[in-house]
Amino acid sequence: MTRVVVSGLGVVSPYGTGAKTFWTGLASGTCAIRPLTAIDTEGFRSRIGAEVPADVLASLGPSRRRARADRLAMAAAREALADADLSPTDRACAGLFVGAVGGGMLEAEAWYWEETRTGRPSPRIGALRAILPSTHAETLSSRLGLCGPKETVVMACASGAASLALGFDLIRSGAAPLALCGGVDALTRVCFMGFNALRLLDLEPCRPFDRDRKGMSIGEGAAFVVLEEAGHCRARGGRAYAELRGAGMTTDAHHVTSPEPSADGMVRAIEEALTAAGRAPGDVGYVNAHGTGTPQNDRVEALALARVFGPGRVLLSSTKSLVGHTMAAAGSLEAVASVLTLQHGLVPPTANLRVTDPEVPFDCVPETARAVELDAVLSNSFGFGGQNVSLVFGR
């Protein structure tokens, strides 16, 4: 069986640029959720989120005319490729899988707002050229010289994780020896307004798995990893951070926005990932949970984990409590968090967790990171449309 390793990491998060910066923030339990400045929040219930700081965005290079999301994606992708130390020849045969939802919507919204409010044509119309999510993949492939299979995957909040699952399949099928996989989303007004309208946003920084949690906090970012066939990585002298051992993808086919109450779809995704990894539930020491902080998600996810692992049989924590819910980027940011958790033997905490919900029968690592020797880690990502993706990483 072909083995797939993670040989490069790249991140732009609300903490700043770089996988190291991301890990430092996670390990210290620093919550990056604060009042939003990138979009107008006047009149909305929740006015907070986790955004990439303006000075960090300004440092992302000279192409300020590009869409915010394109710039986040490009910076994270460049870091991952540089970290893997790939030659131009290696890049030329690399696949590209991008999880995306918002595309260049932030800039397109500004155009639409202006035209609608003034009734006159706006010079911002060029923003429409980058509005579609697929623009990210076109930008990355052309700028970075990637000639392998290219896909833009839109699976709501599971998009980033799905990009890794599909890259994993590509390499295991032998169609390419490596792939750049990840997700990106910038803040958009539509997303912010939509989750406000659904009343799914907490007024305070989110508190996943807390008894008194009130909802999620939105965020933005990008994370990419280089997945590589283990022999290919070894032969070129590359470094393997971890092994991606299995991936599961299922659908609830139950409701557009609500998870199936029995957690059956989530359970099938987790079990499929474990089976593909050749691992038993007892081999997994930590779960990087989807953990949004909405009452419904956390309850159903805890039920799924209890069904697979047994109550209290695994540690879990939520990266979203620290950097918000970064939408299409979340699954890949959390994949990077999972890989670094394995590497450092340190489980990042769940921030803002005061009293664990009795319906969440697990140690959710409140507030402070914990040193734990781990052999395997599970990363869960779920999304609107009943999308469930689980990834199993091993040392």
Place this chain on the structure above:
Amino acid sequence: MSASRRVVVTGMGSVSAGGIGGTAVVAQILAGAPSPIRPVRAFETAGWPSRLGAEVDDAALEGLLDPGAARRLSRICRLTVVASRLAVEDSGVPRGPALGLVVGTEHGDFRSSEEFVTGYLKRGPSGLSPMIFPSTVMNSMAAVAAIEIGARGPSITVNQATVAGDLAVARAAALVRDGRALAVVAGGVDEMFAHVYRRLSEMGMLSPAAGRGTEGCRPYEPDHNGVVLGEGATFLVLEDLESARARGAVVHAEIRSAAWGNVPAAPHTAPRRRRDLHSPALRALVSAGVAPSAVGTCYGSGNGDPALDDWELGLLAADRLPEPRSLASRFGQHGGLGALRVAAALDRLNKVALSPTTLVMVHGLARGGCRTALLIGRAA
């Protein structure tokens, strides 16, 4: 995942400007009904550079959706639900965890995004509809279709210009081949929406680009001068051969191989480079163990976009493949077109007196460099 499997097509469902139905209806449409491209009726095009389109007759959808769903779902979701259900009924494939879904789309549900935002711009936060918001996410069509057809395996939405449907079918073939699902409903969908139509027209993407020549869709022709938009949804049922045989399904053809790749090009550009060192067309042939001469017919994604048409012709010639045929002049450019091309390939294999070993290639190329190749043959 299990070992590699053989992938066959066991059904189809289509909602296009040409008509609505399963395999038999699609065959009739392909047999030569007149092109439904005509002046757009759904919205006013006066003053815009373009006026043609291939529209779905909404009245024909009545009776195919229950009134509750018709009221609740956005228009593009209605197209998706009806076409995917027709495909499943045509195939008889069972619902459940072994059934996957792949939806390709070029534009998604911009109508819902516009409606959602307009509520805010007119009435502030109180004007936002929580019911509309989920439809602004591009996987909303897959979400409702998965519920409709009971697809509880992987459900994937791929966003891609020009070849969204081709890429969806290729992705689905890989899901079956790799053992992620025993069957996958795969295809694409798009709808004509006034804002998108107008902007593409003003950007010179639609015929007659920059006002040059007569408006119309003329792929690969010397006087091609832009795309004519269409709309609709077409889905195929791709299935593991053994599984299809075990349940006694009608096997229309086999997807002998599927490959896709990227010819690096800046977003929205078509550089006419004839060299593709990683040609998916050649990889598909190698994977099937055949030479280019085994391809008797090639369906291409030519849609009248002069730069893209010429680029595709150059790449196919470099790979020594036959000159392509296009269906864009019959149905207009939209996300379902790739699946319609596969349907045409199936139809040709089963009706035309080709040698039993002759294959049909469905080739796709988009601005920005996404390139797809599906190699289709009779199921042995």
